[in-house]
Amino acid sequence: xxxINQIEENLGKKAKIDFLPGHxxxxxATCADNGKAERLPGWRPEVRIEEG
Numbered sequence: 366x367x368x369i370n371q372i373e374e375n376l377g378k379k380a381k382i383d384f385l386p387g388h389x390x391x392x393x394a395t396c397a398d399n400g401k402a403e404r405l406p407g408w409r410p411e412v413r414i415e416e417g
Contacts (some may be wrong), residue, residue: 371414 369380387393402408 368414 369382373380399408399410
């Protein structure tokens with residue numbers, strides 16, 4: 366919802382959101398981490414979502 370709010374603010378429009386029930390194969394939570402990308406090739410995000 367944070368990303369959607371950012372887009373709404375930048376476009377000056379309200380999103381039409383239709384919340385649907387989750388799919389049985391959906392993952393309710395993840396432990397995603399970009400730490401490995403930072404350690405191996407030295408990648409780091411340079412643009413914050415608010416700027417992008």
